[in-house]
Amino acid sequence: MPGRGLMEGMELPHHEDVSPGSGSLPPRAWYAASDAPTLPLDGTWRFRLSPTADAADESFAADGFDARAWEGIAVPGHWVLQGHGTPHYTNQLxxxxxxPPRVPTENPTGDHLxxxxxxxxxxxxxxATLRFDGVExxxxxxxNGTPLGDFKGSRLPHEFAVGPLLRPEGNVLAVRVHQWSSGSYLEDQDQWWLPGIxxxxxxxxxxxxCAGDYFVHASYDHRAGTGTLRVDSDVPGRVTVPELGVDAATGETVAVPVRPWTAETPRLYDAVLATSGERVPLRVGFRTxxxxxxVIKVNGRRILFRGVNRHEFHPDTGRAxxxxxxxxxxxxxxxxxINAVRTSHYPPHPAFLDLCNELGLWVIDECDLETHGFTVQQWRGNPADDDRWTPALLDRAARTVERDKNHASVIVWSLGNECGTGRGLTAMAExxxxxxxxxLVHYEGDRSCADTDLYSRMYADHAEVERIGRGTDAGGPDSxxxxxxxxxxxAHAMGNGPGGLGEYQRLFETYAHxxxxFVWEWIDHGLTHPAYDYAYGGDFGEQPHDGNFVCDGxxxxxxxPSPGLIEYKKVIEPVRIxxxxxxxTLRITNLHDFADLSHLAFTWSYEVAGEGVADGVLPVPATGPGEHAEVKLPPAPTRGSGAETQWTVRAVLADDxxxxxxxxxxxxxxxxxxxxxxxxxxxxxPPVRDGGRITLGPASFDAHGTLLSLGDLPIRDLRLDVWRAPTDNDNGMPWRPEPSLATRWRKVGLDRMRHRLDAVELGDGSLTVRTRVAPAASDLGLSxxxxxxxxxxxxxxxxxxxxEGEWPVPLPRLGIRFGLPGAHGRVRxxxxxxxxxxxxxxxxSLLGVWESDVAALQTPYVRPQENGARPDIRWAxxxxxxxxTDHAPWLTARPWTTEQLDAAAHRPDLxxxxTLWVNLDVGQHGIGTQSCGPGVLPPYELHAAPSSLSCVFSLTTP
Structure with missing residues (x-):
């Protein structure tokens, strides 16, 4: 019940009232420009921060108030990123x-002038109208001393009529912003809480x-090749599209031959809506x-989302x-x-949608609504199922739809995210x-799909997705x-990962519906920090917090781009070779939904031992979407050389x-x-023992058979290694009842293996050292x-x-580790x-000859963890x-030990x-996506099994 601690009949202050606000104009379509003048009010404002909502009176809003002693603050901006208070990160709590709807008395309140x-x-x-595009x-x-009203709905526009209040000079705009309000209960969206304008x-x-609200209806008939255009407008006028020869009254429907808009072929037509007082430029994309x-179809064809979830974020300016x-x-x-964006979990700045129209991306436009924190109370008191909150929910739905309805890129409206279910959501959908x-209408939280046009899930594993594809999934209505x-x-992109992308993509391509x-998510939300490089939850002393769960991009x-983005690009590439x-011989399949292959050129190169020896252009027909072509490569430039040879074929843009x-x-x-x-x-x-030393060719060993040097090159601590600094996916989800993989590894003791020497044997042509590597307090071992x-x-x-023994967990890695002098230099x-x-x-991963310095081999995850392995090594x-080596191991080279990497919380800790620490691994455990999804698939698990690794060491030529 809202306001349980409130005396009956007591009036709530405006920031705790469940209403969406007062005084705002009705929501309408957003447009970037018209021939009517505008005056941006961004820049430096005067600012005062108070600890509570009522700590400072409202006299600052009076005409003539002297705020010269106040500090300056940038608008757009967040005051907590400009030296006034600190950010706070929570995922759910x-x-x-x-x-609800009460908030604490300790409620930072920023007065802006x-x-x-x-x-x-x-x-x-x-x-004149005063517009705010986003205030939290x-x-x-x-x-000028006159109250205009108040509003909630942080990521939504609000406008006020102000014409009679304006004066030629000395206008004073006063804005009081509360960090916490009843609206905060509707904005629990897995991100930093960042108040401000x-x-x-x-x-x-x-x-x-002037043009008021207007609605561009532009559909496409793929059978006839015609577009149908109608622009409904509050104020009558005319719509012209010169390229199409259209000159029609608002409300009139016209049909003309057009090229349709799709994410692959984002064709836009320049148009003008002209009323008696204003001319508004339009960019019209025809699509149905x-x-x-x-099956979701656009212009009569099935589409496949290769998408990402995108929060608005910048490490210096937050959501500004x-x-x-x-x-x-x-x-x-x-x-x-990437061809699609889900605007998690609120509408983005409308200019972003203009760019989606222009460049071509499908958009699921999500309402500014999430009440995830009510899960702690088993959704008790959830506003989504409380009629008193329904006006606020409907206001948010209307402001989303009305603002963004004229964007061709927006093809799905989303009611919000993680709000449970309830009458308010049903009202929004209706x-x-x-x-x-x-x-279409989307909402993931309703498994009945009563209010949606599509079934949506988060983090379903591969097996469940395949059951859904086959139509054999249990539960839910037959509809x-x-x-x-x-x-x-x-595919939660937190830290090293995500793994298993290709297996998902094969399912998407196999089953039509x-x-x-949409990968979660686009960018790590690490805030720039002088001590930590990038800060995450808890780094500002805030409680409660969810740590580096905010860095999952x-x-x-x-x-x-992280390695995860490079991997995703490869997995979702729209051409299969x-x-x-x-x-x-080649089979080239066009996986585009609409475009043929005429915009691409195909090239080949022929490599011997990783180095290109020949290249050329490969003629490929303009194959249509969903079709394939058989293509012949030229004769191989070399054969029978004894070296490893291969073709590399690329599809590249033929033009800018x-x-x-x-x-x-x-x-x-x-x-x-x-x-x-x-x-x-x-x-x-043969090996030779000389006192406490053993020599074998150019190598020197101690009496225990430990390699000390190769020629003049010292080598440290060469031994079997099974430990890696756990990834975020290894660490798993803290809210799951079962222990994470990393917890199980540590319980077994894989982070503290002990090495026992059993024998040092000198033969006629070899030195053999036998050891047992085992964790403390366990009878498990590796002979x-x-x-x-x-x-x-x-x-x-x-x-x-x-x-030896029955291993209850897979191994993190299996190989050797050793140290070389110097932590810098080149690696080839x-x-x-x-x-x-x-x-x-x-x-x-592309097979070839590569070169890097040691520093560039390190992947700079915000929270340090296992990283940097290069696979399929032939030589290094x-x-x-x-x-x-002919065992194609993984190579990792670091200027710090695995133990130091494991102990680090931020990049500067390293x-x-x-010493340059080198790992050669015959096996690595997979990555998976268990930081918020399924774990490693069985084919990629590294189970303890008889294994071997061979490699030849020699000194490089200076």
Whole structure:
């Protein structure tokens, strides 16, 4: 019950009232510009912070108040990122007592003042509107001492009529913003709580006869190839589309031949809505969205979402995101084959949707609504099922739909996120369908799908998704099995990962009504911090908090792509290139939903031992969407060389596009021809014992058979290694009842293995060292044999491992670790690259010869963890040592130990030492996505089993 502690009959203050506010104009369509003047009010405002909602009186809003002693603050912006208080991160929990609609007395309240003059050419006729595009979480507004009203709905626009209040000079705009309000109960959205005026404030002239609200209806008939256009407008006028020869009255329907809008072919037509007082530019995209036979279709064709969830975020400015950053996000998405965005969990800045229209992305536009924290009370008191809150929910739905309804990119409305179920959501769905029947309605939280047009889930594992695809999933009404299905969140991109992407994608491509998903999420929300590099939950002393769960994106906070984004690009590439390298035949499948392959050029290169020896252009027909072509490669330039050879075929942009330049790689494949020869085995040189030392060719060992040096190169602590610094996915979800994989590893003792020497045996041509590697307090063990041989200049190591006992957990890794002098320098290798890869995240690993410095081999996850492995190593050169192997192990090289990596909480905790620590792993456990999803799939689990690794060590040539 709202206000349980409130005396009956007591009136709540405006910030605790359940109403959406007062004084605002009705919501309407947003547009960036018209020929009517506007005055942006962004910039430096005067600011005062009070600890409570009533600590400071409202005299600051009075005309003539002197605020010169106040500090300055940037608007748009958040005061907690400008030296006034601190941010607070929670995923689910409310950071205040749950007693809706009441909030704590300790309620930081920011008073903002902005003085402005009207431009000299500001028209004297007509009215004016003051627009706020985003304020968290509740604002009260005055202009020139006159109260305008108050509002909630942080990520939604609010407008006030202010024409009669304006004066040519010295206008004073006063805004009081409360961090906490009844609206906060509706905005529990897994992000930083960041109060302030974080989107623009604008004064708009509203001339007589100006365009009010308008609704562009632009559908497409794929059978006839015609578009149908009707623009409904509050104020009558005319609509012109010069390119199409359209000149029609508002409300009139016209049909003309057009090219349709899709995310792949985002064709827009420039138009103008002209009323007697205003001309508004329009960009019209013709497209039709429908569900047919249980499949979402646009313009008559099934679509497949290759999507991401996107919060608005910048590491310096929080949710105050500028146009350049928005464009950067979308360019990165397009360049990584992403075709869809779910605007989690609120409408983005409307300019972002303009860019989606222009560049081409499908959008699920989500309402500014989440009440996730009520799960702690088993949804008791949930506003989504309380009639008193329904007006606030409907207000949020209306402000979302009315603002964004004229964007062609928006094809689905989402009621919100993680709000349970209830009458308020049903009311929202009914209102949206009545207002806009031409789009679909989404909401994940209702498994009955009573209020939705599609079935949506979060983090369903592969097996369940396949059952849904087959129509054999249990539970729910039969009608749900007739709906299209999406994973609105999947593949939790927290830290190293996500794994298992390819297996999901194969399911999406196999079953027609599995229509893809949206990776959680786009960017790590690490806030710039002088001590931590990037801060996450708890770094500001806030309680409660959810730690680094806020860093779960495909981009690092500085918008550098993570290995997860590179992997996702490869998995979702819209062209599949398959074939047999020896035969020289290719099958090229076009996985686009609409575009043929005419916008792509295909190239080939032929590599010997990882180095290109020839390249050329591959003619490929303009294959249609969903079709394939058989293509022949040219004759192989070399055969029978004994070296490893392969083809690499790439699909690249044939011409510049708005989102990437000509030559940008869209898809690729590598096709092996010859696998190469087996390495020669050094041998023939006997080991010699001399006191406490053993020599074998160029190598020196101590009496226990521990390698000390190779020639003049010292080598430290070469031994079997099974431990890795747990990834976020290894650490799992703290709210799950079962222990995480990392917890189980530590319980077994894999982080504190002990090494026992059993024998040192000198043979005629080898040195054999037998050990047992085992955790304390356990009878489990790994019987390990190191066999060393030399031909006088090189050193061959063969490691054989035999498990003892019944191992209850998979191993993190299995291989050897050793140290080389110096923590810096270059690393060169023939194997997978250029970035890291693990068993279930290796689709994007490209076989070749790569070079990097040691620092660049480290993947800079915000919370340090296992990273940087390069797979399929044939040879590597680092720290003066060359390693050759035919076992294709993983290579990791770090300027710190695994133990130091494990202990670090932030990047600056890691300081390079004087040793380069090298791991060669015959096996690595997979990554999975269990930080908020399914674990590692069985094929990628590393179980204790008899294993071996061979490698040849030699000194590099200076």
């Amino acid at each position: 409310y950071p205040f007592p749950v007693d 902005r003085t402005f003059d009207l431009p000299a050419d500001w028209p004297s006729d007509g009215g 979480s509740c604002a009260r507004v005055w202009l 974080f989107r623009g404030v604008t004064l708009l002239h509203r001339p007589e006869g 969205v429908a569900v047919e036979d249980g 995101v500028d146009l350049h950053t928005m464009r950067t996000d979308l360019l990165l998405m397009k360049r990584h084959n 209102w949206i369908r009545a207002r806009d029947p031409d789009r 749900r099995r007739q709906l299209p299905f999406i994973l609105c969140e999947y 599995l229509q893809g998903g 495909l981009l690092f906070p500085d918008r550098t 398959e074939g047999e390298g020896r035969e020289g 596009t708005p989102w990437a330049q000509r030559g940008h790689v869209v898809a690729w494949a590598q096709l092996p021809v010859e696998t190469g020869t087996v390495l020669p085995v050094p041998g023939g040189t 390990t044999e190191y066999r060393w041989q030399s031909d006088g200049s090189r050193l061959l190591l063969t490691v054989r491992v035999t498990p 290798w023939f194997g997978g690259g250029p970035g890291e890869a693990y068993p279930d995240t290796r689709a994007a 050169e680092l720290g003066g040592l060359r390693i050759d 300081t390079p030492g004087d």
